[in-house]
Amino acid sequence: MYDVNKVRADFPILAREVNGQPLTYLDNGASAQKPQAVIDAVTRGYDNEYANVHRGLHYLSNLSTDRYEAVRGIIARFLNAGSEDEIILNSGTTEGINMVAYSWAAPRMVEGDEIVLSTMEHHANIVPWHFLRERQGVRLVWVDPEPDGSLDPAKVLAAITPRTRLVAVTHCSNVLGTVVDVKTIVAGAHDKGVPVLVDGSQGAVHMKVDVQDIGADFYPITGHKLYGPSGSGAIYVRAERLAEMQPFMGGGDMIREVTKDAVSYADPPMKFEAGTPAIVPTIGLGVALEYLMDLGMDNVAAHEARLASYARERFKALNWLNIQGDAPGKAAIFSMTVEGGAHAHDISTILDKKGIAVRAGHHCAQPLMEHLGVPATARASFALYNTEAEVDRLVEGLELCHRLFS
């Protein structure tokens, strides 16, 4: 039995007040709070176990390296990667996708080649591809979501042409909460010989992910959304693709040998990890993922599904509230507008006064906002520690917004 109150007790920040009200933290889509175990690991990392990794032969360097390298295995287990050598540690999904653009896509794409994207991608899964459009004449081919916010895999696959070199699609929309059937998309794209990048920034937070089952070629994740420290993250890259990738950033740690005339590289994944990494945040991420696996991602997903269906039920009674996206099985992410002229910033300002944290704006998904025809929304995104009582508090806050603004 999932005991949400026990879970909440693991997150010290949830006990604080904001504006004289108990904190109701519903901005998890932007970044999640950290359990005590992660906070302790970060503190321990600095106060007792810190040194650079992979370099020294002294005691602390070895300890730090052991702790850091263990995280690769933890991530491989979390994503069910075939091998921990397919896990590249980095600062998160943005870096992961940029690396794919520079290391894998740019060297193999020419003018007129195509990348298929959904309209509901986050800017992190758009802008790196725009770079290729600007610099190399690559064409971006967009697939719109259905009116309910779902993404039809058949439409994604129908957008593939002989010039398609990559499909890049989110596992879970950060605005609509739509969970995309990436397995079907990957299978269909692979039939046509096209690799697929699945943006796991939100998906890995809300459900159990098996990258081998999905078949993804690239699956980036973001540590700070996974209850780990900011500055941590990783990307799963299938061994086949890893072998095709050129180094991205050059520097320490990624080399075998450097002379005045030549350079040879370390084997993957080190080949793609230049410079001193975010050592302690990465160690913290390992602890966060262990925490999630101890809870069980299926249990987390079930808890969030209960919250989502309760929230949908409560929102239904508010006939002045518009929720963007109602795809079956959507994650507990609700982008809202209130009828009566209130701007998303108005809503978030009033909710903040009630101690409720939501995000207001375009959510780094401007093409989607344009498609939806709304300039901005207020987004409530739930996490494993949120409760039905917090849904009630949100509804009260929204009712106050409706009273004030209509």
Added chain:
Amino acid sequence: MATEAFEELAEDFEFLDDWEDRYAHVIELGKAMPPLEDALKVPATKVDGCASQVWLMPEIENGTFRFRGDSDALIVRGIVAVLTRLYNGVPVDEVPKIDAAAELGRLGLHEHLSAQRSNGLRAMVERINKLALEAV
């Protein structure tokens, strides 16, 4: 002593004792303010540095500062309306001497002082001061 219009506003706010009432009043002030014509919502009048969109249109005559403004967010529109009462009718050389944060504090809108970046109060006041200085 601020303008008469602002002092009247401060008196109104004295009767509002909780934040909901103060916000409701700010929102009402925003709703009552005539909107800026779309033709005037151009890059030149737009104030950068606000989370929502804000436009300020100066109307300075004979050394007296006046402006009109607008925003797509209702609370920010209300703050613009408050600022019109604070600044309109003030001699241009007096405009930069006004401590807008302190004056809004008198209305009990303190949180707008700590959240200056997000609601753009600072950016609006900077724009007002710049417009006044250009007119001196």
